Amino acid sequence: MHATNILFLVLGLSLFAFYLGRGRSLALAKPLGGIRHIHSLPSYYGAHVALWCALPSLVLLGLWMIFDDVVIDSIVLQSLPAGVVSGISGDDNLLLNKISNLAAGVLSARDENPALVAAAESMLQLQLISRWALTALMLTLSLTCIAWSWSQISITLRARPAVEKVMEKLLLACACVAIFTTVGIVLSVLFESIQFFRSVPLDDFIFGLEWSPQTAIREDQVGSSGSFGAVPLFVGTLLVSAVAMIVAVPVGLMSAIYLAEYASPSVRSYAKPALEVLAGIPTVVYGFFAALTVAPFLRDLGASFGLTVSSESALAAGGVMGVMIIPFISSLADDVITAVPQSMRDGSLAMGATKSETVRNVIIPAALPGIVGGIMLAVSRAIGETMIVVMAAGMAAKLTANPLDSVTTVTVQIVTLLTGDQEFDSPKTLAAFALGLMLFVVTLMLNIFALHIVKKYREQYE
């Protein structure tokens, strides 16, 4: 039986076990005069039996699925005559691939080595045995556990604490999924980056001023000497992010001040959601807005002033990205400004300060740590933003501080390095992982910094 079917079977059995356990506790409670005379509620007894049914067999299923391929593969490999192994290839993985393809019927068995065909057949056989063994084992385990835990039920069995403990572990496991995924991603990026730094020295990557990730397949090809200096990419990223922040910070902050301090409740109730609609627009829509509307407009505008504006400019990409970030900053700033105690406002107004004096002299300074934290979070978002810059910032890795020029960013290069068919061992592809690692480190540091500031701010008023 297939693993998915087994899973459903176990779930069905658990449901059955739940009613079994519940029924037994009810039966025990009845002669005593009601469920108040047994230790836990009947549903806890049911859950107790159901968990005993499900958990051991699920653990078994997991272990089995991890190890059955390994065991089968090694049995198949060992059963092969020694000559075949060395005759075809020294690589066990290649050989196993071939055998499993044969077994799955992807490769035709006609013109293959008979030893391999035999191995494929035995592999099929073993897989079948494994599946049936698993089914039998799991059923036995489930039923045994149900029987055992059912027999354990008595009026003194402490089912509630036991079930609670399992619940806690379950929640912990869910929290661990997120953590281990992060760790896994970091490790995978890290290992690929290490591989990249074997072929390209670390200081060339970090301090190199030229980015041209070309590697040749043959020695005599043009552009065979790739250069992997990440500086132009990070300069491009910083340029686009800076333009974005120049747009987003003043506009976001001031709209937050308006919403928090000036707007009447009715205006606020319309304006705030309207502003947050901006956050709901998919970045790809912003991207083609930037590429098809804003960039040509800026180019024509520049031409009318006699300026040369590239049709893919940092200004267009950064400007649109800034608009995208406005709701991010305004809603964070709005939160911290509203969190400034009313007594501060009263104090300032009672001194005869006007509203704008109060905002400038008291509210902004009091909310500043929170606002800075929000801006840092927005910066790390701008740095990591991909879609708008892919569509509107260009591909040319120029080392320039001119926002009218086209630049490229780290994220754009990662996209171009990894889209399409790629060989996964050339420095060109691996460079994407190194860039990703750098980006990750930068945004991580920004986030830690921002969270630190936000946390410090929270302590002030609570």
Next chain:
Amino acid sequence: MSTKNLARAAAKANLKVEGKQNLDVADDQVTVGQSFTDAPKMTIRNVNVFYDDKQAIHNVNVDIAKNEVIAMIGPSGCGKSTFLRSLNRMNDTVESCRVEGEICMDGEDLYAPKLDVVELRARVGMVFQKPNPFPKSIYDNVAYGPKIHGLADSRVDLDEIVENSLRKASLWDEVKERLHQSGTGLSGGQQQRLCIARAIAVSPEVILMDEPCSALDPIATAKIEELIEELSENFTIAIVTHSMQQAARVSHRTAYFHLGRLIEVNPTEQVFTLPEHELTEAYITGRFG
């Protein structure tokens, strides 16, 4: 005159001294006692305050004399804070609040359309229930008002104003070594005296105090009370308080509010020894409140 008032009010209020008391007051309740003075600093006439449709203050008439300390007492929710906040138009910051009637200072209508609220609040300072120093240095807290009103032409002037204000608030000796440290780092009592220094730095004519000691311990309270007495030489002070002992200690006259109505205004000594109105008596003897 006053006995007649008393009898009429008691009858209207339908007050039963024994058993369950009816503490409602009649709509045409008239303030008993000495509400008016000869040379008033502020005159309050027929003032009604509403929050949306709910009336919080009913037809209050009273004078505040120059350089007097007038205490306002009454049970929670009786409108004394609302009344106080209408004296420097702090109620303007509450969207739903509406003030009717006439409040004048030195004969000038505070609710006249052409009146500048900024100027008014420089003349009528306020100290709040909870100390609310700005998250700035002690110096900047006191210098805040003089700066926004342009009272100091030079740094030296400003230094002098700050020092004088802190001295008047009897805080100078405690903070002169750390003027540039944050005002929020002071103790509660010091913070409240800092707020008083901040309020007097713009040389107001009237200072409103809204339960200035309710968040303080007895020692800090004693210091503030001492300070109020000193300040009354130069300023007119209106103080809202929950503590009847405090009202008795610091004020010259006491006003008793009940359910948004001003019941009685009399010299403090009289209010606490021989109250004119039944409700005042019931409150100060602790039968409710």
